[in-house]
Amino acid sequence: MVSTREPAIRFGNLMRSFHATAASGRYNFWTLGDPMFGVMVSCGSGGLFTELIDDVVTERAPVGVELAAHMLERLRTRRHATDSMGLLPTHPAARFVARFAELALTVPWERFVFEVNPVSWRRDDAIALDGLLIVG
Numbered sequence: 775m776v777s778t779r780e781p782a783i784r785f786g787n788l789m790r791s792f793h794a795t796a797a798s799g800r801y802n803f804w805t806l807g808d809p810m811f812g813v814m815v816s817c818g819s820g821g822l823f824t825e826l827i828d829d830v831v832t833e834r835a836p837v838g839v840e841l842a843a844h845m846l847e848r849l850r851t852r853r854h855a856t857d858s859m860g861l862l863p864t865h866p867a868a869r870f871v872a873r874f875a876e877l878a879l880t881v882p883w884e885r886f887v888f889e890v891n892p893v894s895w896r897r898d899d900a901i902a903l904d905g906l907l908i909v910g
Contacts, residue, residue: 799855799862799895803871805835805878807886815875817842819851820892827851835875842871855895862895870900883909 800820807813813835818824831845843864846852855862870893878888886909890902 799857799867800892801849801855801867801895802889802891803874803893804887804889804891805875806888807878807881807883809884813875813878815842815845815871815878817845817849817871819849835879837872837875839865839868839872842875843868845871857897859897862897866898867893867895867900870895870902885910 802818802820802824803816804818805813805815811834814832815835815837816830816832818831819827819829824830827850829850831848833841833845837845846864846867853861874888874890881888886907888905888907890905892903894901894903
């Protein structure tokens, strides 16, 4: 069964999907607990672009708002995160990433993956639309 959410991977459709994903401000944020490296925080463009164009930035926690903003600005799709008024401000999504990283530092497990996917990055805020927690 073919999903109607993502078009078949053909160049024209792929680029339309890319612009729809980035322009809607849909991004993925996740944390990873590792016994050797500690808690790692990652930001990536939404959908298949995280892997397809290697659009991921990772830093070791803790991640404050300033570092989170720097992470977001380093994403390849950042310039496409727009709405009808233009480029989305970084601060709302950076606040979300910093709070998410802070939450990840409080979990009692040594090994975990905590993902929010997608996150709707908007002009005034960022909202997690779905999430997943894997422990062990």
